[in-house]
Amino acid sequence: MDEEGYCKQCLKPLATHDTRCSECVKLSRRFTLIDHLYCEYQNKDIVKETMNRYRNSGDTALCEVIASQIHLPKKQYDFIVPIPSLIKEDMKRTFNPVTQVLNAKKVSYTNLLVKNRTTGSTAFQGKHNMKNPFDLTQAAHSFNLENKTILLVNDIYTTGVTEHQAAEILFVRKIGKVDVFTFVR
Template sequence: MKFNYIESTPSRTYFQGTPLEDCLDSVTCLYEYNEWMKDYFHQYKRLGDHALSRVFSHHFTRGPYMPIPIYHATSPSKTFPHVEAFLPKKSTQHLLMKVDATNQSQRTLSERLVSSNPFRWISTEPPPKEIYLVDDIYTTGTTLHQAAYIAKQNGVQIVRGLCLAETFLKKE
């Protein structure tokens, strides 16, 4: 087994007919979430092996990027802003803050779809015209859609999602 590069465009229909429907202009996932990727994220995120951010950083060269923020008062299991660590500092913009400590991975699909938006816009500068919203794992797409919704509400015209890995929900 190995990291399986897929460069997929996930198709999820959960947001049709909701305010989140058209907030993402595109989404690209680079790898399949397999056992190798699961082990990588355990070592990187849970054990805090910062050096592993360089493994995939070569994929992030376009910019400008807006990483999905972590909740700052979160548990010790998240030791650093792991998504931000992939990105080149010169093209990273911090425009959002997460105000809800709940991780989407702790919720079922039904719970994710009715959850309130955990993000707030924090920038006082004029918004960029276009931005790449970056997250680590794409399952339902709720996190990206919620963050993109806030970005569009605050004047960003084009929001492209970019995720390192794509996975699928287990049956509820």
């Protein structure tokens, strides 16, 4: 995705002469901001329809299409970490949309996070004061994360709260840097 005309932090389209969007300003009041967001597509038109069919209608054949169209950053990361969804959501749809695409791309990843609770509304205001839904997995405690670089991977970046909540859990472990890659923004 071409980054000109977009917030350098979250890739949201900017009004003329703005350098940072209001969502990032709000996020910075509560979270240590991620270092960089990478994504392939804007969530509109055929991309939005495809993601909806993949995530919500269980059209898992689209996984191969999505995997062939996305390109993770070429940077070297110590850990690539999928942002998990609730286990009951994955069971309902019968797959995890992020890890299925990573598997199709043959990307090695480490499950450092687990999502234990829902946050309710997906609107920024609804999530802003909610308890963080993420925790470290049992396995994560065996890794030395101090000063490591991590790429969090999610399917859709909406307000950034989910990605920042996930990063917040990792920042406690004194990681060095967190970037985020999403399939769509």
